[in-house]
Amino acid sequence: MKKILQITFILASIICFSQNQEIIKERGNLSNSKGNIYKSLEVIDQREDKKIGEVPFGDNKEMREIVFPTTVNNFLSQWYTDSNHKGGKYELVLVLKHLKTYLGETVGKQTEGEIEFSAQTFLKEGDQYKFLYKKDTIYSFGSKNISDVMVKNIPVVFAMFLKKTYTLKPKENPVSIDALADYESYVRTNSEAYKNTQLKDGIYLNHTAFMNQTPEPGNYVFEKNDKGNVLRAVKEENGKKDKISANEMFAYVENGKAYRKTYSGFLELNKNDKGFYLISNRGYLLPAQNSAVFLSVGGGTNAGMYGGVAVGLVGILERGLRQNKARKEEKFPIYIDPLTGEYDFSEE
Structure with a gap:
């Protein structure tokens, strides 16, 4: 009887715990339409704070923590493998620096929200790494269901970032894994300029x-x-x-x-x-129209621009590129x- 009660308590705890979480799910795919040269994706999680954020859900505004279903490395690497069945020659490495969600003001039925995202990608060959791409960005949203919109668009953020990476050639100067700890400082120290x-x-x-x-x-x-x-x-x-x-x-x-x-x-x-x-x-x-980039998300030519994942994405702004009246x-x-x-x- 005691053992049954213990099992019941554990199951109840798991259910209760999961109810206080909102799980990030795959949306669309991470396929490389340019011709896959990467056989795998590895994520190096350098976030100082691994907590993405807590946002309210439902009519009761229940606070739930946004989480990956497993580690961010397992989640993205498996998603990448599922999307790219033919392996390439190199390994793709994503260094995740920052991932946070924030809620803003509510005006009428619309609530503002932001996803802060910072990451770098590298081509890995043997024990050498070549820089590919970097993004340090704020994604801004507005919706009456803002929490749901932000959770659904976290995988969209990664999808856009990786699909941009696929189009770029690596830098010529390879580095060891030690340089990835703070690649920007490494570049400042070693660049001739x-x-x-x-x-x-x-x-x-x-x-x-x-x-x-x-x-x-x-x-x-x-x-x-x-x-x-x-x-x-x-x-x-x-x-x-x-x-x-x-x-x-x-x-x-x-x-x-x-x-x-x-x-x-x-x-x-x-x-x-x-x-x-x-x-x-x-x-x-910058040209005036480039201060903010807005995507059509309800249909039309842009609706499927990232394999059907660009649902709910309202605007893209570089970190610090908030509109102002200066x-x-x-x-x-x-x-x-x-x-x-x-x-x-x-x-x-």
Whole structure:
């Protein structure tokens, strides 16, 4: 009788515990439509706080903790394997830095919510890792069923992140697993652009070339307009001219000064102990429609854009890219992400 009571108590505890949890489930698939080169997915969970968040459910607003059905590594690796039946040559490694949910204000029947997400991906070959992609993002939502929407969209966040990863080529410089503990610091310490006090003059077609300080070879001459703005660079060798338009450049360095290509033209790229930065604002750097990206989620062409998983996703904003009413003339330091070359608006 005592043993029966113990079993009953254990089962009741499990049921009670599970009722206070909301389990994250797979939504859609993680298939690589570009041709799978990754035989497996491994997740390195570097989150300091593993708790995702607690949100209210149902008419009674019962608080439930959002959890994975197992470890995040087991969940995502199995989902990846189920979605990609033909194995590739390499291993894909996802380093999870941050995953949190937050509830905001309720206006009428609509409640705001956010998912904060930060992760990096690497191609693994043997014991070497090559950087692929990084995202440090806030996903914003609004719904009368906000808790349900956020839980359903956590796997959407991972799906979008991985499907973007599939499209990218790895960086050329491999690192050991020790560098993954703080890859950003590793890049700052080891990149030529950070180590050198003097930048090399020349044209840089992408962020990687700038970080490695490998400008386009040859003696290019800048052609500028009456205002001194660079229009193109021209190199003449063996009777042939090679032209690089301003739109093709990531940056150029002239007389030791760097200039970064932006939506509105070139701006001087400064450097301090925190990294490279521009003195500008969002309105000058980005087209207005790119400040926030909104997806159609109720149907139409975007409804199935991620294998049917983009249900309920309202908006995507980079970390710190919350809409504001700052006047266009207000300017401040905007740093360049050392891993991706993208703008970091976190200090806005």
